[in-house]
Amino acid sequence: MNMKIAVIGAGISGLAAGRELVKAGHEVVVFEKSGGYGGRLATRYAGKGNEQKLDHGVPYFTATSDEFKELVAELTSKGILSTWSGTFVHRNESGEISEVTPDSEYYFAKEGMNSIGKYIGRNLDIRLNEKVGGLTHIGENRRKKKSWMLNFPTALTESADAVVISAPARQAYALLNTTIDEIETLKMVREIDEVEYESQFTLLTGYSGVQMPDWNALECDDDIIEWISNESTKRESGKNTLVIHTTSEFAKMNMNSDRQKVEDLIADRLITILGGWAGLPEWQQLHFWRYSRVKNPLPHDFMEIRGNDTPLALVGGYINGNTVESAYLSGLKLGKHWAEQFAD
Known part of the structure; x- marks a missing residue:
């Protein structure tokens, strides 16, 4: 049977689920509250004329499972992914620098990390700047109506036979609570209520007339700065740019501070680590990631409710890991599972 399936959130997990369900012949509509998709696979256009592309979310990712390696191979064959070859270094608390050899290949998107989400979602009906405010379950008494109604702050509604929530756990929790008196979501709500996130700031900086470092990235043992990505090593459009990722402790202490x-x-800390030149950027931009990394991922591939004509599922980066790969696998496995369950 062909179904209309609503996906809330256009991160890689929601897009992966949607792609599998479209392959199976279902109608999929993705609702994303922001103006872009890919979640933390994000790219900012900055600098003069917004000509420079900087990955201000996930700077790279690795692949271990056969399923994710298959996606990596597909994206590589399309010219989207490349191996981030070069030098990676570590700075200890004493300021000593040493070279680090990665355990596996680092991958990045040559045109920006957001191009990954654009590719995976290319055959999906994706509606940006559409925030779902709540869910109403129509249920078995719906006659010819669909099982679910999505409610929007504009008072508009959209119906669907099934719903996939791929938003961060805090947002999924809020959406589930709008249905708690109508269907049996209490167990699911209690479980995701335990999920905790680390926050993070990223500072994007662009320079002119300076000699950039010869390393791809610098990992720091530091109270403020955790990682510095030399975007100049990824693409020509990232020339003379850095993305500085802070520690979660610093972000937690300063999340309500003046930007x-x-x-x-x-x-100030960047100057200490790299030298005076790093404190004189031509331009800079700050971004705050409230849901940067999950601290205690749930031990499932996905979560779902199937009783009383109420197909609803949760997928995301907080399920069975906290990496790009685990988020993708969560959506992929749910998509394949529902494609089989809802087959004619």
């Missing part, structure tokens, strides 16, 4: 103060604190 200029946050930028100044990061810049």
Whole structure:
């Protein structure tokens, strides 16, 4: 049977689920509250004329499972992915620098990490800047209506036979609570309520007339800065740019601070680590990731409710891991499972 399936959130897990379900012949509509998709596979256009592309979310990822390696091979064959070859270094608390050899290949998208989401979702009906405010279950008494109604702050609604929530756990929790008196979601709500996230700031900086470092990235043992990505090593459009990723502890302490103060604190530490030139960027931008990394992922591939004509599932980066790969596998496995369950 062909179904209309709503996916809430256009991160890689939701897009992976949607892609599998479209392959199986279902109608899929993806609702994304922001203006872009891919989640933390994000790219910012910055600098003069917004000509430079910087990955201000996930700087790279690795692949271990056969399923994810298959996606990596597909994206590589399409010219989307490339291996991030070069030098990676580590700075200890004493300021000593040593070279690090990665355990596996680092992959990045040559045109920006957001191009991955664009490719995976290319055959999906994706509606950006559409925030779902709640869910209403129509249920077995619906006659010819669909099982679910999605409610939007604009008072508009959209119906669907099934719903996939691929938003962060906190947002999924809020959506599930709008249905808690109508269907048996209490167990699911209690479980995802235990999920905790680390936050993070990223500072994007662009320079002119300086000699950039010869390393791809610098990992730091530091209270403020955790990782510095030399975007100049990824693509020509990222020339003379860095993305500085802070520690979660720093982000937690400063999440409500004045943003200029946050930028100044990061810049001061950047000077200590790299030298005075790093504190004189031509431009800089700050971004805050409230849901950067999950601390205690749930031990499932996905979660679902199937009783009383109420197909609803949760997928995402907080399920069975906290990596790009685990998020993709969560959506992929749910998509394949539902494609089989809802087959004619």
